[in-house]
Each structure stands twice: as structure tokens, then as C-alpha cells.
Amino acid sequence: MNEAVTARPIKISERGWGGGSRRKVTLGRILFGIGCLAIWQWAHARLGTEWIAGPAEILGRAAELARTGELWVHVWVTFGEALLGFLIGGSAGVLLPFLLRLSPRLTRALDPYLAAAMGVPKLSLAPLLILWFGIGLMSKVVFVGALVFFLLFFNGLAGVQSVDSRLVSMARVAGGREWVITREIVWHTALPFIFAGLKVALPRAISAAVVGEFIAAEAGLGYYINNARSMADTVGIFTGVVLVTALVIVVNGALELVQARSLAWRPVDRDMVV
Amino acid sequence: MRVVIHGLTKEYVTGKGNIRALGGVNLEVRDREFFGVIGPTGCGKTTLLNIVAGLQKPTNGSVEFVGEKRTQAMVSMVFQDAALMPWRTVDRNVPLGPEFRGDAKPMYQRVTQFFLEMVRLLDFSSAHPNELSGGMKQKVALARALANDPEVILMDEPFANLDAQTRLLLREELLRIWERDKKTVILVTHNIEEAVMLCDRIAVMSAAPGVVKNVITVDVRRPRTLKSMSDPDFVRCLEKIWDLLRYEVDKAMRENHPSADPTLQEKQSRRNYFGWW
Numbered sequence: 001m002n003e004a005v006t007a008r009p010i011k012i013s014e015r016g017w018g019g020g021s022r023r024k025v026t027l028g029r030i031l032f033g034i035g036c037l038a039i040w041q042w043a044h045a046r047l048g049t050e051w052i053a054g055p056a057e058i059l060g061r062a063a064e065l066a067r068t069g070e071l072w073v074h075v076w077v078t079f080g081e082a083l084l085g086f087l088i089g090g091s092a093g094v095l096l097p098f099l100l101r102l103s104p105r106l107t108r109a110l111d112p113y114l115a116a117a118m119g120v121p122k123l124s125l126a127p128l129l130i131l132w133f134g135i136g137l138m139s140k141v142v143f144v145g146a147l148v149f150f151l152l153f154f155n156g157l158a159g160v161q162s163v164d165s166r167l168v169s170m171a172r173v174a175g176g177r178e179w180v181i182t183r184e185i186v187w188h189t190a191l192p193f194i195f196a197g198l199k200v201a202l203p204r205a206i207s208a209a210v211v212g213e214f215i216a217a218e219a220g221l222g223y224y225i226n227n228a229r230s231m232a233d234t235v236g237i238f239t240g241v242v243l244v245t246a247l248v249i250v251v252n253g254a255l256e257l258v259q260a261r262s263l264a265w266r267p268v269d270r271d272m273v274v
Numbered sequence: 275m276r277v278v279i280h281g282l283t284k285e286y287v288t289g290k291g292n293i294r295a296l297g298g299v300n301l302e303v304r305d306r307e308f309f310g311v312i313g314p315t316g317c318g319k320t321t322l323l324n325i326v327a328g329l330q331k332p333t334n335g336s337v338e339f340v341g342e343k344r345t346q347a348m349v350s351m352v353f354q355d356a357a358l359m360p361w362r363t364v365d366r367n368v369p370l371g372p373e374f375r376g377d378a379k380p381m382y383q384r385v386t387q388f389f390l391e392m393v394r395l396l397d398f399s400s401a402h403p404n405e406l407s408g409g410m411k412q413k414v415a416l417a418r419a420l421a422n423d424p425e426v427i428l429m430d431e432p433f434a435n436l437d438a439q440t441r442l443l444l445r446e447e448l449l450r451i452w453e454r455d456k457k458t459v460i461l462v463t464h465n466i467e468e469a470v471m472l473c474d475r476i477a478v479m480s481a482a483p484g485v486v487k488n489v490i491t492v493d494v495r496r497p498r499t500l501k502s503m504s505d506p507d508f509v510r511c512l513e514k515i516w517d518l519l520r521y522e523v524d525k526a527m528r529e530n531h532p533s534a535d536p537t538l539q540e541k542q543s544r545r546n547y548f549g550w551w
């Protein structure tokens with residue numbers, strides 16, 4: 001009973017100082033942001049545009065790109081590559097641990113190979129993939145897919161293996177078939193792990209698409225950055241980086257919304273990063 | 275439903291060789307009987323229950339359920355930790371059996387209501403397990419076991435993780451529920467008092483490999499309450515079981531903690547002094 005008794009006062013006291021403290025946090029956040037911008041602006045004034053592009057210039061460039069429509073093309077290309085690779089690699093990475101659960105022996109047999117595959121630095125594969133799949137969409141999709149697959153696969157596997165065997169026994173005694181157990185118990189147990197994996201994998205997916213575009217591409221934010229570099233256009237490089245960051249932030253925000261809804265039962269957000 | 279256990283043995287095959295957990299258990303649990311199993315740690319009580327529940331296969335021997343099946347399911351199980359699904363609210367944890375059987379939703383919702391009321395947790399229907407205390411969780415587990423509508427309820431140290439007062443309370447609650455609708459119950463416990471308080475008969479098991487050493491009939495009048503514990507019959511029964519058990523517990527301890535063996539201790543300390551040669 002003691003848990004229930006103590007749980008309530010804590011919540012009340014949180015609300016007690018919560019309001020004022022939240023305002024302070026917001027204020028601090030804004031001040032910190034202004035400080036960063038000030039330092040940036042100062043460095044820009046000090047070193048000049050060729051080294052550090054100023055915030056105003058970047059904003060101006062982004063606005064201009066948006067007006068000509070070039071911005072949307074690049075963002076769309078990068079986002080599309082990341083999304084496609086993410087969907088393909090991600091669904092394979094999520095599904096496979098569930099299939100492997102059916103055969104622990106096969107899992108154990110595959111273990112060293114999976115570890116070795118994990119050890120390959122995926123970024124170094126980019127040139128090879130471009131050689132195989134060309135400079136278009138396909139090579140980036142495969143690249144992103146491979147990266148996301150491994151991240152999600154290992155998180156998913158950890159999740160599937162952390163299933164409480166008592167819950168499974170319980171469900172078996174209650175007459176649950178293997179499929180029901182997978183859906184009602186294994187899936188829910190693995191879900192927080194999968195989300196932890198997604199959180200890491202999403203920004204990486206976009207980075208991977210950008211890196212792929214650095215090497216060879218005809219459009220995309222990575223292409224834009226690389227192109228700017230070759231023309232010593234510092235403002236362009238900065239603008240590209242800012243746009244990539246913005247894309248990552250937007251995508252992460254969307255993920256967090258979904259996560260908050262699916263993991264509402266979890267008391268606190270204790271994220272597992274594998 | 276009677277449970278007839280005949281010549282049950284279980285050997286676990288491990289990397290370090292075979293572990294003999296059960297060495298030929300014979301038992302007959304009567305219809306609607308509250309039956310206790312008590313024994314030293316590691317004597318195979320959990321193994322026995324798992325085999326009865328059909329979760330494990332015995333190496334030898336058989337478990338039979340004899341009698342007319344009057345209910346939906348054969349067995350329900352209650353574990354030491356409640357083993358609730360943390361992502362489901364209380365009222366979705368309780369109807370696990372009916373839901374998995376494919377019963378209609380309105381029907382099992384009524385069943386859920388009924389049993390949550392019985393364990394006095396109706397107010398917590400929409401709470402998640404992490405919002406409940408240990409005792410409340412265990413009550414939910416009990417409600418879940420009952421909602422499954424079984425002939426036999428298997429309980430593996432269901433109150434072991436609770437504090438002393440909560441344990442007393444839950445024992446009374448369990449007795450109250452059982453008196454209302456008597457089912458066959460097999461209760462594994464380490465607590466002699468608990469066994470005597472709840473059970474009609476108690477099997478005392480030997481240290482591993484477990485066999486049934488003796489079956490004691492508890493002659494304490496029902497309905498039992500906290501007051502029954504000062505009944506001379508109660509005390510006599512308690513002492514009888516402890517006399518049977520103490521030797522086995524002592525034996526199990528000596529086997530599980532080899533450092534208690536004086537010659538080994540001497541050897542080890544000699545090794546500390548002289549190294550490995």
C-alpha cells in the first residue's frame with residue numbers, strides 16, 4: 001500500500017512548485033538561445049562571411065531558396081530518400097527479432113555474424129553502394145536502409161529478449177497461442193526499445209541520406225551543401241546545415257508525439273539506448 | 275476436480291550435468307480441497323506446479339485431472355510477483371483468460387467487474403499496475419486467476435513478497451473468497467503458519483530431489499480467522515510440520531552452502547595461506 005500513499009503527495013508537491021519553475025526554465029531557455037545567437041553574430045563580425053556566415057545571411061538565403069522553389073526540391077529529395085530507406089530498413093529491423101524469437105537456437109548461431117555486421121562502419125559503405133546502385137535515389141535508400149536496419153534490429157532484439165517469462169507463462173496458462181503472446185506481450189515489451197532505436201535512427205537516417213548525397217547526387221540538401229563548398233559559398237554551406245537540422249527537429253517532434261501516445265502506460269520516460 | 279499426480283520425476287539437463295529436481299512425487303488432491311505444499315528451498319515446488327499447469331513436461335510420471343469439468347478453463351496460476359502486464363489497465367489485466375479464449379467483450383467485462391468487486395478493487399479499474407501497491411497487484415492477480423474460471427488454482431508463494439500485515443489481510447481475503455466458491459487450490463508456500471491457516475491438507479516435501487515426505491491433515495475448524503491461530507489444534511499442527519521440515523531445511527542449507535562444511539572451510543583457508551600448490 002505504501003507505494004500508492006506516497007505517489008500522491010509527490011504529484012501534488014510537483015504541481016506546487018511546477019508552475020513557477022517551468023516559467024524559469026522557459027526564460028532560461030530563451031536567454032541561452034539569445035546568448036548563442038549573440039556569440040555567433042560576434043564570431044561572424046570578427047572573422048567575416050568567408051569563415052562564418054551570419055544568422056541574417058542564412059535566413060536571407062533560405063528565404064530566397066524558398067522563393068525560387070529550390071529549397072523544397074532539396075528538402076523533398078533528402079526527406080524522400082531518408083523516409084524510403086527508413087521504412088524499408090526499419091520494418092525489416094523490427095520484424096526480424098520477432099521471427100528470430102521463434103528459434104532461440106538460430107539466434108545463438110547467428111550471433112557472431114550479426115555482431116560482425118554491426119561492426120562494419122556503415123558510412124564507409126557509401127562509395128560502394130553508389131558504385132552498385134548509381135547516383136540516384138536507389139543508392140541512398142539502400143544506404144539509409146542498412147544503417148536503420150542495424151540500429152533497430154539490435155534494439156528490437158534486446159526488447160524481444162527482455163520479455164518477462166512469467167508473463168508468457170501466465171498467458172500460456174490462460175490459453176494464449178503463440179501469435180497472441182507475440183502480439184499482446186512481446187510486442188508491448190519491445191515497443192519502448194523500438195522507440196529508443198527510432199529516436200537514434202531517425203536523425204541518422206537523414207544524416208545518411210545527406211552523406212550519400214555528398215558523394216554523388218543531382219539534388220538534395222547534401223548535394224546543395226557539397227555544391228556550395230565547391231564554390232566556396234560559406235553562406236550556402238551554413239544554410240544547408242541549418243536546413244538539415246531543421247528537418248531532423250521536425251521529424252523528431254513527430255516521433256515524440258507518436259511515442260507519447262503509444263507508451264502512455266510508462267510512468268517515466270526512462271529511455272533505453274542500446 | 276481431483277488432481278492425481280503419479281510417480282512424477284523431473285530432471286533438468288544443463289551444461290553442468292543433470293539436476294534432479296523431483297524424485298518421484300505421488301499426490302492426490304481432492305475435489306474442492308485447499309491443498310498446501312511446503313518444503314525447503316530448491317526441492318522442486320515451482321517445478322511441480324509448472325508441470326501441473328502444463329508449462330513444463332515431466333521426465334517421468336503423469337498428472338491427471340479426474341472428474342467432471344464444470345468450468346471454462348482447467349487451471350489458473352498466481353505467481354509470487356503478480357506478473358501483470360504493465361501496459362494494460364487493471365480491468366484489462368483481469369480478463370486475460372476469457373479474452374484469449376475469445377469470449378465476447380461485454381461478457382468478460384461483466385466477469386471483470388464481478389471479480390474486481392470481490393477483491394475490493396473496483397475503484398482501481400482504470401489504474402495501471404505501476405500505480406498499485408504490492409498487495410493490490412497481488413489481488414489483481416487473484417482476480418485474474420478467478421476470472422479465468424478454472425477448476426484448479428495453482429499458487430506459487432503468492433504472498434511471499436508482501437509485508438506481514440498485508441499478507442495477513444490477503445490470507446483472510448483468500449479464505450473468504452474460497453469459502454464462497456470452493457475450488458481445488460494447490461498452494462506452495464514457505465510459511466508454515468500460512469499453510470496451516472489456509473489448507474485442508476499439507477504435503478511436506480524433502481530436500482532435492484523432492485519427494486512427498488508426509489501429508490498432514492489440518493484439523494482446525496473452518497471458517498478460520500486470525501483467532502484460529504491461537505487454537506491448540508493450530509499450534510499442534512504447526513509444530514508437527516516444523517518437526518518434519520526442520521531436518522529437510524537443514525539438509526538443504528548444508529547442500530546449498532558448501533562453505534558451512536568445516537572440512538571445506540579448512541581447505542579454503544589453507545588455500546588462502548599457501549596459495550594453489
Ligand SMILES: Nc1ncnc2c1ncn2[C@@H]1O[C@H](COP(=O)(O)OP(=O)(O)OP(=O)(O)O)[C@@H](O)[C@H]1O
Pocket residue numbers: 286287288293294295314315316317318319320321322482
Ligand atoms: N530451468 C531450470 N534449469 C535448470 N535447473 C533448474 C531449472 N529450474 C529449476 N531448476 C533446479 O531445480 C531444482 C528445483 O527448483 P524449483 O524452482 O522447482 O524449487 P523450489 O522448490 O520452487 O524452490 P524455492 O522454494 O526456492 O522457490 C533446483 O535445484 C533448481 O536449481
Ligand SMILES: [Mg+2]
Pocket residue numbers: 319320321430
Ligand atoms: Mg519456487
